[in-house]
Amino acid sequence: MSSSVEAITVLSSDGDEFKITVSAAKLSKPLNWMLEDVCFSDDCDEVPTIEVNSKTLVKVIEYCEKHAPRANSGASDSDAEELKKWDIEFMKMDVKDILFHILMAANYLHMEGLYDLACQTAADLMKGMTVSQIRKIFHIKNDFSSEEQEQLRRQHPGCSFD
């Protein structure tokens, strides 16, 4: 970490300023490109905006700062184990926050690790849900007629649909 104490400032979509260390910012491809861009030279005052709301950006930066040392230098097995536990704690949030904020931000910032973690966590949370719970989360209207629904059930005799 000693060589990467340098930090940059970014704006959230809500207009709040956040600091992120250079090594952590490298976890995101677009941020990494920005680092190499001219506007980050010393005589440039422009603060780049990241189209992620403040609440989500805090989480994303927290993830980056935690994962940056390992991403940059590699880590031992015990570190990896520790990081896995940290990830589980980190993802303890509402499924809607994961789906509509973390996942969208990870996708937008091209953060493979966070994207994969968020997809897996969302899947784990969704797998036991009922159809109506899913519709509620995603704001989906049931567009099947009762005959169509019956037909779907008939295709899988004995499978549970509730």
Added chain:
Amino acid sequence: MKIREDHNIRYIPYDILANILRRLPVKSLIRFQCVSKDWENLIKSPSFIRDCLHHTSRPTPLLLLSFRALTPRYRFQLLDPRSKQVLEIQNPPLIDSCRDLDIVGSCNGLVCLQVFNEKYALSLPCSSNNSGMSTSNLLLWNPTTRQFRKVPRTMEDLNARHRFGFGFSPIDNDYKIVKLKCCFAFNPAQVYSLNSGSWEEVEFENSDGKIWISSCKNVAVNGSVYWLGGKQGESDDYDFNSLVVSIDLTNLVCTSIPSPDLGSKRSRRAEIILYENKLAVLAITKSRIHLWVMEEDTCASRGRWTWTKKYTCSFCSERLYPSLLNEVTIWKNKIVYRPNGVYNEDAEGRTRFCLLDLTTNELKEFVIKNGRYDASIYTYVESHVSVAHINHREL
């Protein structure tokens, strides 16, 4: 760095949704088809099904066990060898009343069954007169989604003994059943395509008129189906396993390649098998078991077949020798089989299985309650691959 302004709308791009859904267990996917028509279309799309099968977090394979029982005559169970959890599967139709049953193959979650309806004579490789033979039906079945499809019969079901093979052609994105005469002249043969829902008569290229297929057991990998076979006219009359016969499911080319060294002819016993998604042969001698693997690159370039002996294990005791009648499969790094003769049941009549670890030679046993004699074992991966024809998916 401008993207969608409003992050509060409940909208998730298709590829993100697909990435989440493909991590779900098949049971959840079947349920979530009911969410909306968009979700149904996504879940049923061939590309999504393909992603599910190749995703890194796909579930570990299970073992599909079929048991002969009293009522119904056959029962199926799925076994997870790690947890020893057994799941009873609901039989597809036709099974309850059948006389006999063979599993033709298990591929990407689809199981192909041959169901014999009436009296059925023992299958000998070269018996030609089968006038009293009964009829059989082929069934394609997805035990997880419980979908099934009765495969239509072909014209000459009553005339000759056949061998079947079942596999997937990645190039055609189609599941196919190959039906050929087991002896000497494979042509004309029939190929059933799940996409078209019909049989087609084909002439295999390079089909050698002297080759025969010695065992029903077939494995399908990388778009080809393989059997053990032999060649007429060679010095050994009982030349059962000197060749591996393959049919390319896409180009319908027949190839035969020499088997690996199976040891002395008298003790020669072999099983064709899948190991880490590669073609492999288990050579079983009195005290040892050898695993020969066909490496992928040599398999692809026809004519340059090289077998590599990957493992050799020994049996510490005669009682743990694999039974001759029952099938053998490989689950992860372990050979799964039923032990010989009286040892295949425990004192309480439960069916005994052995798991022989190829890397450590460690042998573990487990028993299954309510099992009966004659259990066959296949590896099985849960999937929601449909048994409906691609042209009319309504089933």
